[in-house]
Amino acid sequence: MAAPSVSCGAAVPYRLFLAGRVSFAREQGLWKAAASGLQTGTRCQILRLKHSPAVTTTKNVAALRRESYTVDFIKKQIEEFNIGKRHLANMMGEDPETFTQEDVDRAITYLFPSGLFEKRARPIMKHPEEIFPKQRAVQWGEDGRPFHFLFYTGKQSYYSLMHEAYGKVLHAEERQDQLRAKGLFSEKSKSKDLIGSRWLIKEELEEMLVEKLSDQDYAQFIRLLERLSALPCDAAEEEFVGRFRRTVTVQSKKHLIEPLQYDEQGMAFSTGQGKRKTANAEAVVYGHGSGKIEINGVDYLLYFPVTQDREQLMFPFHFLDRLGKHDVTCTVSGGGRSSQAGAIRLAMSRALCSFITEDEVEWMRQGPGFPGGSDGK
Amino acid sequence: SLPPVLRFPCAVHQLLDPGRFSHLGTQAPQCPVAHLDNQVPTERTRAISRTLENDPAKHGEQHVGQHYNISIQELKTVFPHGLPPRFVMQVKTFNEACLMVRKPALELLHYLKNTNFAHPAVRYVLYGEKGTGKTLSLCHIIHFCAKQDWLILHIPDAHLWVKNCRDLLQSTYNKQRFDQPLEASIWLKNFKTANERFLSQIKVQDKYVWNKRESTEKGSPLAEVVEQGIMRVRNATDAVGIVLKELKRQSSLGVFRLLVAVDGVNALWGRTTLKREDKSPITPEELALIYNLRKMVKNDWQGGAIVLTVSQTGSLFKPRKAYLPQELLGKEGFDTLDPFIPILVSNYNPKEFEGCIQYYLENNWLQHEKAHTEEGKKELLFLSNRNPGLLERLCAYL
Numbered sequence: 001m002a003a004p005s006v007s008c009g010a011a012v013p014y015r016l017f018l019a020g021r022v023s024f025a026r027e028q029g030l031w032k033a034a035a036s037g038l039q040t041g042t043r044c045q046i047l048r049l050k051h052s053p054a055v056t057t058t059k060n061v062a063a064l065r066r067e068s069y070t071v072d073f074i075k076k077q078i079e080e081f082n083i084g085k086r087h088l089a090n091m092m093g094e095d096p097e098t099f100t101q102e103d104v105d106r107a108i109t110y111l112f113p114s115g116l117f118e119k120r121a122r123p124i125m126k127h128p129e130e131i132f133p134k135q136r137a138v139q140w141g142e143d144g145r146p147f148h149f150l151f152y153t154g155k156q157s158y159y160s161l162m163h164e165a166y167g168k169v170l171h172a173e174e175r176q177d178q179l180r181a182k183g184l185f186s187e188k189s190k191s192k193d194l195i196g197s198r199w200l201i202k203e204e205l206e207e208m209l210v211e212k213l214s215d216q217d218y219a220q221f222i223r224l225l226e227r228l229s230a231l232p233c234d235a236a237e238e239e240f241v242g243r244f245r246r247t248v249t250v251q252s253k254k255h256l257i258e259p260l261q262y263d264e265q266g267m268a269f270s271t272g273q274g275k276r277k278t279a280n281a282e283a284v285v286y287g288h289g290s291g292k293i294e295i296n297g298v299d300y301l302l303y304f305p306v307t308q309d310r311e312q313l314m315f316p317f318h319f320l321d322r323l324g325k326h327d328v329t330c331t332v333s334g335g336g337r338s339s340q341a342g343a344i345r346l347a348m349s350r351a352l353c354s355f356i357t358e359d360e361v362e363w364m365r366q367g368p369g370f371p372g373g374s375d376g377k
Numbered sequence: 378s379l380p381p382v383l384r385f386p387c388a389v390h391q392l393l394d395p396g397r398f399s400h401l402g403t404q405a406p407q408c409p410v411a412h413l414d415n416q417v418p419t420e421r422t423r424a425i426s427r428t429l430e431n432d433p434a435k436h437g438e439q440h441v442g443q444h445y446n447i448s449i450q451e452l453k454t455v456f457p458h459g460l461p462p463r464f465v466m467q468v469k470t471f472n473e474a475c476l477m478v479r480k481p482a483l484e485l486l487h488y489l490k491n492t493n494f495a496h497p498a499v500r501y502v503l504y505g506e507k508g509t510g511k512t513l514s515l516c517h518i519i520h521f522c523a524k525q526d527w528l529i530l531h532i533p534d535a536h537l538w539v540k541n542c543r544d545l546l547q548s549t550y551n552k553q554r555f556d557q558p559l560e561a562s563i564w565l566k567n568f569k570t571a572n573e574r575f576l577s578q579i580k581v582q583d584k585y586v587w588n589k590r591e592s593t594e595k596g597s598p599l600a601e602v603v604e605q606g607i608m609r610v611r612n613a614t615d616a617v618g619i620v621l622k623e624l625k626r627q628s629s630l631g632v633f634r635l636l637v638a639v640d641g642v643n644a645l646w647g648r649t650t651l652k653r654e655d656k657s658p659i660t661p662e663e664l665a666l667i668y669n670l671r672k673m674v675k676n677d678w679q680g681g682a683i684v685l686t687v688s689q690t691g692s693l694f695k696p697r698k699a700y701l702p703q704e705l706l707g708k709e710g711f712d713t714l715d716p717f718i719p720i721l722v723s724n725y726n727p728k729e730f731e732g733c734i735q736y737y738l739e740n741n742w743l744q745h746e747k748a749h750t751e752e753g754k755k756e757l758l759f760l761s762n763r764n765p766g767l768l769e770r771l772c773a774y775l
Contacts, residue, residue: 291758301761301764301767310759311760314756314759318752321752
């Protein structure tokens with residue numbers, strides 16, 4: 001069997017790995033002795049042949065087929081990782097105490113520059129929790145008796161979670177009845193903490209519980225949680241529910257329009273930023289002007305000798321019919337000729353938003369086919 | 378030529394579609410185009426864009442932004458060479474030559490009218506960004522001087538003399554220098570066309586021996602020297618040198634007034650792209666034409682004026698954005714030309730821009746339906762930023 005695929009950052013001595021594997025098996029004695037001497041793959045074949053009659057009797061068949069790591073092994077990896085992080089901090093001349101994961105990533109990209117296109121193939125150094133897939137620890141003790149009381153259901157974590165959640169539901173209902181009896185019951189709206197977040201999806205739940213679930217199990221669980229969140233909860237229950245929600249990045253549908261700013265002379269102006277490919281531009285549009293545009297201190301005629309670029313600059317003003325009315329000063333960097341023109345155009349449009357009504361902003365966004373703005377073009 | 382409009386997003390299709398005009402040379406503004414509803418009356422546009430004053434001597438502040446006409450015959454005599462090629466195409470298309478009166482040219486005219494011919498010749502340098510109208514201003518000045526009966530010594534583009542010369546001969550006069558027979562002979566032909574009447578009047582004051590059989594006696598008209606240069610191409614460069622020397626000598630005597638007009642004078646002090654047979658570069662001094670021309674633009678003679686332009690467009694090894702005389706002439710050139718009067722030629726002001734647009738509209742050059750409207754004009758204004766050269770290219774179809 002092939003060597004397990006480990007991440008490039010973790011150096012796993014093969015021997016240690018095999019010893020870890022073997023500890024799963026029940027018939028320890030002769031195997032431990034055999035494993036400690038083992039180094040090569042061929043011996044590993046022999047190990048397997050010896051191992052096969054025992055496989056049928058042990059419970060954790062699936063785990064043995066996959067790469068599996070012991071708790072001790074993972075602990076050791078975590079220790080090594082922390083020590084390695086400190087070494088790395090020393091190497092980079094930073095303070096080991098305040099060396100965060102981002103610093104680690106930066107240091108690794110600096111020390112091991114890689115030209116590989118696939119980002120997942122590049123060298124990484126992350127906490128072992130993120131690298132090694134979550135494994136279930138040994139479920140039963142020396143005597144063969146399982147630790148968890150729900151072991152024989154087959155999905156012990158799932159059912160224990162359901163049990164816990166249902167317990168909380170009962171508790172909350174009891175409290176609600178008490179409050180009703182006292183007359184202090186008040187309808188509280190729960191909607192605020194549900195907005196901007198979503199329930200875990202099935203795959204995420206499976207990953208959390210390290211167990212396979214079916215769709216019905218998942219649906220049942222979500223129904224229970226929703227029932228729990230509908231009741232008035234206290235902080236502990238809310239925290240419990242919060243564990244199963246993930247925030248959803250709400251895409252801002254509305255572009256925030258800055259109000260106009262005024263400089264010393266009382267001239268209204270507004271700034272906007274724009275990006276196109278690798279070009280970044282920032283434009284300052286002044287309220288009253290004669291249509292002069294200055295880019296990086298140079299007149300736009302000299303900066304963009306090509307007509308196409310100047311047409312790109314012209315378009316926002318032309319669309320709003322404000323061709324000669326504004327002065328613009330902008331800075332741009334990066335990218336090529338065409339992308340700089342596009343970036344400046346975007347920056348100017350964003351800055352112009354402050355000078356026009358909301359309808360016109362929407363009309364500008366949608367394009368000329370959209371009804372609104374100043375019609376009759 | 379402008380790229381096709383299809384490249385831009387479809388929303389931009391209302392942008393200016395370059396006007397199409399057939400080069401059949403229709404007679405200029407006689408038939409107003411029928412499909413226009415909001416047609417501006419032609420008299421009013423003519424008042425904005427044209428003036429009837431065709432004598433440059435009488436141009437003044439009130440004519441700024443208006444075009445005046447030069448008849449085709451005059452064009453042939455005064456400008457056998459020297460008009461920018463795009464302008465020549467425009468003349469051929471519109472069947473008329475109209476130059477716009479602009480402030481820098483007026484300023485120069487004012488100075489020229491008040492020159493004191495007893496003092497050494499004053500040097501004027503026209504400078505400005507690319508496409509602002511330096512060469513055409515120079516042509517305006519030349520037209521004025523020609524009307525005033527000066528002798529015009531016009532080198533249309535000094536850059537042509539320092540690059541891409543096929544045949545360089547070792548000079549017969551001075552072994553160190555090089556001759557350029559082709560360029561010299563072309564220039565002599567054009568010079569002859571421009572100043573026909575003077576050539577018979579001016580007499581040379583030295584005897585010049587061309588070779589064993591031919592020589593020019595003292596006192597013979599200058600026309601002979603020019604003829605010799607045109608016919609014997611080998612001696613053309615020397616003929617040019619002789620012409621320059623004689624003119625310089627004799628203008629101080631007051632027989633005639635001399636205008637030295639050089640376009641792209643920064644070529645005289647830059648680098649050349651010409652190489653000897655052993656691939657070593659040639660400096661401008663080693664070219665006989667340039668050497669003599671340098672002597673010409675020195676202000677050690679009286680009885681005329683020197684008008685020069687510095688331009689980046691044909692220059693060699695100069696950055697695109699350079700337009701100041703200091704940058705283009707280099708230290709050596711600047712020191713040689715110092716002191717001079719610099720005249721900045723800039724983009725059109727709004728009135729001139731309006732005049733130019735009206736001129737194109739009158740000649741039915743702008744065929745786009747939006748061209749007559751305010752928005753169309755604003756678009757053109759924005760795109761060209763009132764730069765004359767760019768505006769012309771924008772409005773052109775081919």
